[in-house]
Amino acid sequence: MNNWQLHQAVRILHQGGVLAYPTEAVWGLGCDPWNADAVRHILRIKRRPEHKGLILVAANMEQLHPLLAPLTQQERERIAATWPGPNTWLIPDPQGFVPTWVKGHHASVAVRVSDHPLVQRLCSAWGRPLISTSANPASYPPARDRLRVMTYFGSKLDLVVHGQTGGYSQPSTIRSLHDSYIIRP
Template identity: 25%
Template sequence: MEKEIQKAIKVLKQGGLILYPTDTVWGIGCDATNEEAIRKIYKLKQREDRKALICLVADNRMLKKYVKQIPLAAQNIIDITDKPTTIIYDEAQNLAPNLIAEDNTIGIRIPDDDFCYWLSRKFNGGIVATSANISGQPTPKSYKEIAPEVLKGVDYVVNLHREKRCVKTSSIIKLSNNGIVKIIRA
């Protein structure tokens, strides 16, 4: 795993795209602070750049780097949930402008997955995570289902968990600083 983390980090630092197994599905990733790399993801996915992408971070310390004010409910949700949960936060900061939604929010998940944790921790930053498919196409449930144009469009494919079948997507919850909680996807 260490060797794959180092290879992926090298590509991330050079502004490249990686294809990697996340805590949910196979994802396309890049440095969450690199505007040009995020542009490459939108182009590869043939996706409107107004549709938000999410970001994975290793832990709460890293979360604080990217969100100005973390609602108290966020930690409770992170602690009690038994399913991968992406939380949409108000007042995103220190991220590429084209990763932040028009309303200044950002979707961030702290994955319960060793590879994703160590990748983010050793990279020392947030990593974009968006499903490894062309926009409008089904999300691949395994590595074998990833379209050839996606495989060819990234700079590095992580050589781990290729046999694993991913059937879960994350829950998405919007936590506004004014206390409003909205379930986007259960």
């Protein structure tokens, strides 16, 4: 992604648009998590129920500070040992930092600090976390290339960022912070 494309992506995010972009293993859909209309657009085109919740992806731990600050030092160290990388943690959100349209019917929120250079550049330029959910309609396999993204969603997206996935074979592992239980291997 060149600088012009990065500028376009950030402009679209500010306007409430939806992007498709490559992540560690699959293509993702993203938008401003605090824009209810943008998040609900993603849920509509994916045919995903709001109650399931979505993942937030960040460039670094600083972007997730409001969620990480209330954790114990030991919890932060356990998370930091797996980031950046394809590891998503379910973290409590007792102070309501993340809107319900992102968390779904959960008291926790799924968060990841990506090690994908494009995702890091995008989140850094945006200045905060983005929604990151696999680019596929419910019950379809996740898109692993740009062509599949276009086949699934076409004109329903505001921008499909140029780039390649990070080479991992599986989407991020999802763990519960409470007990390190693996929800998705």
